[in-house]
Amino acid sequence: MLLQVGRAVPTTPWELVLTSSRETKFVLAILVVFSLASWYLIFLKWWQFRKMRRQADRFMTEIERATRLEDAYHAAMRLPSSPYNRLLREGVNFFSELKPGSLKGGSKGDAAAPSGAPTTTLTATQLEALRMVLAKEVAAERDSAARFVPWLATFGSVSPLLGLLGTVLGVMDAFIGIALGGSGNIAAVAPGVAEALVTTVAGLAVAVPSVMAYNLFVNRLGLFAGELEGFAQEIIGTMAREGRL
Helix, strand or coil, X not given: CCCCCCCCCCCCHHHHHHCCCHHHHHHHHHHHHHHHHHHHHHHHHHHHHHHHHHHHHHHHHHHHHCCCHHHHHHHHHCCCCCHHHHHHHHHHHHHHHHCCCCCCCCCCCCCCCCXXXXXXXXXXXXXXXXXXXXXXXXXXXXXXXXXXHHHHHHHHHHHHHHHHHHHHHXXXXXXXXXXXXXXXXXXXXXXXXXXXXXXXXXXXXXXXXXXXXXXXXXXXXXXXXXXXXXXXXXXXXXXXXXXXX
16 A cells, blocks of 8 residues: 555545545444444344333233233233233133133123033143243244344454454555555555554444444343243233133
């Protein structure tokens, strides 16, 4: 990377970018795309987890007011769709298929078992099937909430390597220029090395927020999945307490 006579020496990072080689600009362009994509995903997932937290708080408030599972079911179905009422609906619907008319008889028009009739309980196989259905729904909701989160880990791991690639190419270009020009003083070497290091800085600038956001969202995802699993167990516990299991 030869310093031509009369050419101004870059003194700021922006000037280094503007005077950089095509290879460096190409790597920087890719890193800019990665940065925009990662920040979009960060705000998207932040908004989604915040929305799910509000839905969970509202759902639990409504559920706590209900005294029986039928009342909780009808209250949950009046709320906007969320992972929590979808889980409850899946469990109640499957139980109603196993024992028609034994659960969702809390409102007019529903087929309910006669008052005072003995409640038939589930067999061990049916109970295990109910647990599997709830576990499947929990896994589906967890996978849905985790959508796009792995991309943040990808950006966080690839961006420093891409920045290092740009640095290596820049240093090679600088040394080739020094060899062709026959000058090895610090004034000839410094601009080329500084230009090469710009991509490393850009790669780290993309990676740091991506990795931090990934770790934060993975932690929230674990808490979310734990809440769903706990609620699934609470559904089964409520059925057992009401003598349905």
